[in-house]
Amino acid sequence: MDNQTNIRNVFFLDAFFNIRPKGLYFVIFLTIYLVTVIANVLIIIVTNIDFHLNTPMYYFLRNLAFLDICYTSTTLPHMLVSFLIEHLPITVPACIVQLYFFLSLAASESSLLAAMAYDRYIAICNPLRYSVIMNKNVCLYMVSGIWVVGSIYGAIHTVNTFRLPFCGSRILHHYFCDIPVLLKVSCTNTFSNEVTVFGVGGLLMIGCFLVILGSYMHILFSVMSVQKGHGRNKGLSTCVAHLVVILLFYGSGSFMYFRPKSDLLADKEWLLSIFYSNITPLFNPIIYSLRNHEVKGAFRKLFKCLY
Known part of the structure; x- marks a missing residue:
């Protein structure tokens, strides 16, 4: 009886059971994690210590x-541990916590990308009123609202x-607790859950994506109206780079959550998750910061002080 109770309180993660060579993939994803964390920590440090970067754009970037x-x-x-332990166990309470934070942070990221796109739209298309529209209080309210929306979104789902x-299989063919894989192992009708995912999730993602698309369309039209030269080419390059990362994040996320049910990708859903949960956070520092000459200048100053 005790063994049966313990099993019912545990899921088993099984995404990498058959993948080979595990050692190589472990090194690849460990590198991705370390680079992501170190790059983002450096961005937070640099944009905080350089007073020239005390602007709304870099406030959003720090967030x-x-x-x-x-x-x-x-x-x-958890993914790295799953390379080392086959059928990695995760308790139900741990699964709840992981799902909540993952969904909350994903929703917050979606909203923050929309806020950053709007900020760039105001800065480029309405520069004379930028300091009035995007003042300190407005930025604070926007970021606070983003975190609140993310928290509510995570709690709902x-x-x-x-x-x-x-009460069915306890094996999740994934490397973390996510809605689609959890719904598959439920032994009851999940139609209402799927409707909630489509409704609440679709409303948030479509709303944010439209804000981003509209902002960058206005930016592109503004950049295209400038005479050909270095400034125009740089502006186009920046817009395209931002849009590529945004499309990667929204495209892979939408395909994972909003595609029709199919068994074709049933055991490969973790591949889709890697793009919006791990690859996008890796690209964000490169696209939004390391291609920015002000941030690169701040990094040079920091390294000069250190050495």
Whole structure:
């Protein structure tokens, strides 16, 4: 009886059971995690100590860096352990906590990317009123709202998912607790959960994506109106780079959560998750910071002081 109770309180993660060579993949994902964390920590430090970077753009960037550290830390450490332990166990309470933070941080990242796109739109298309529109209080309210929205989003889906009975298989063919894989091992009708995912998740993602798309369309039109030269080429390059990362994040996330049910990718869903949960946080510091000459200048100053 005790053994049966213990099994019912545990899931088993099984994404990497057949993958070979595990050692190579372990090194690859460990490198991704370390680079992501170190790069984002450096961005937080540099943009805090350089007073020239005390602007709304870098305030949002610091929040994105902190969010990406937390976001990737909800999944990658557990993934690394799963390379070493076959059928890695995770208790139901731990699974609840992991799902809540993953969803909250994902929703916050989506909203923050929209806020950053709007900030760039105001800075480029309405520069004379930028300091008035994007003042310190507005930025603070926006970021606070983003974290609140993320928290509510995570709570809705976590409560809705774990009110279901899980009396079937306890094996999750994934490397972390996520809604689609949990719904598969429920032994009851999950239609209402799927409707909630489509409704609440779709509303948030579509809303944020439209803000981002609209902002960058206006930026592109503004950049295209400038005469050909270095400034125009740099502006186009920046917009395209931002859009590529955003499309990677939204595209892979949408395909994972909003695609029709199919058994074709049933055992490969973890591949989709890697893009929006691990690759995007890796690219964000490169696209939003390391391609920025002000941030690169701040890094040079920091290294000169250290050496």
